[in-house]
Amino acid sequence: MKGSAMAAATDRQIETGDHCVPGLRRGACPTLAAPMPTGDGLLVRLRPAGGALTVAQMRALAVSALAHGNGILEITARGNLQVRGLRAESVEALAADIDAAGIIVPANPAIELSPLHGLDPAEVADPSAFERMLREYLHEKLASPLLAPKLAILVDGRGHFCLDEMSADIRIVAVDDTRWMVAIAGTAKTARPLFCGDAGEAVAAVGRVLDLLIAKGEHSRARELDDRVLETAFVQPIGPLSVSVSAKPQPGTVTLSAQKAALGLRPQFGQMQSSELIAFLANLAASAEIRLAPDRQFLITGLSRAEAECLTMIAGGYGLSADPHDPAANISACAGAGFCMSGFYETRRLAARIIEHAPGLLDGSLTVHLSGCAKGCAHPSPALTLVGSADGYGFSLDRKAGDAPDATIAGGGIESAIEKLAQLAGPQRQAGESAAACLKRLGAATIAKALRQD
Structure with a gap:
């Protein structure tokens, strides 16, 4: 990442006061290649592949944030990680640490997945497999500089948790084990359904939406697409489809099987002190995994129910809440x-x-x-x-x-x-x-x- 991400930082700059710092135009996503100036230095936003990190990777990121930033790690409302308080000279050091930890951060646009993907026995279909198809077959379109920096794509495999309340430019939702629905511009309630078909057909439908966005002009969003253009691209529009009922992610224990459980935790206001996070992670086995989730929270997977209950008891001491009703x-x-x-x-x-x-x-x-x-x-x-x-x-x-x-x-x-x-x-x-x-x-x-x- 150090080589690719840092080399991607261009000469574009944002003026802040009487000096300039590396960055994109205002409103863009702050990435390693283009950190965003804030009141406490530079901010970098990361979405690791699949929204997942091993315990060792999460610890490495916290150690790096403490060494090169101000020690604050944040989880955003969309389940991304933010490192705060960086300096221009320390961003490259953070990137090197991320590389060394084996953390893969796919190129933009980020593709958001159901947080328990691949582990949830109630999951209708695996969204990570669909994401791989998107990145493989639509690589050139996804890499287009004409796409909006904040273009939001999500793939919801259903199961225990859904992504219904998250808005997205393009949302792909599992209808059953063979069919995916493609909709645009909104939440599950407000998005416009365009297509339903098997995985390959749905990927092609996403490709058509990307073509329309690229043709519309630089940094266009799905909500700006004209009805007539959509009707031409999707000649057989579909109505609302029935999908499995799921809840939104929330803190607390989730039983995945007789032997396996996951624990949802929410840092207070989505903010974690790196030193406290490092201390908390010492209580986890190396086989556990961190899954980022919407609403500023994360899930710990690879636990037994007894382990989840034990972690629930101690989480509060590290600024983490397992209470779904935490005010x-x-x-x-x-x-x-x-x-x-x-x-x-x-x-x-x-x-x-x-x-x-x-x-x-x-x-x-x-x-x-x-x-x-x-x-x-x-x-x-x-x-x-x-x-x-x-x-x-x-x-x-x-x-x-x-x-x-x-x-x-x-x-x-x-x-x-x-x-x-x-x-x-x-x-x-x-x-x-x-x-x-x-x-x-x-x-x-x-x-x-x-x-x-x-």
């Missing part, structure tokens, strides 16, 4: 002040205050986004958002971090504001009403007025 899972927080120079406040400290004093907000009906600055790195979608600034905190009920806030809270008033939010989402809730429904009923103007009151 912290409803908070998206960036690294924040102390870890990122762009952060205006300590996001983790504020998150702890919300968990303690406003648990009613964390019923799973909404996401609380704690952003140290207006860039909103941790959560690009609308949410209940608290954004740090030089003036204090910007509050928004259902907006992105970069949007104009509904109210501004002075820095010293944040504790009181949290208590007022808790009251709004508590005593004023109607019977059976969720926190999200309650806040929506009250409205942004009413909430903003309440937060401004002394």
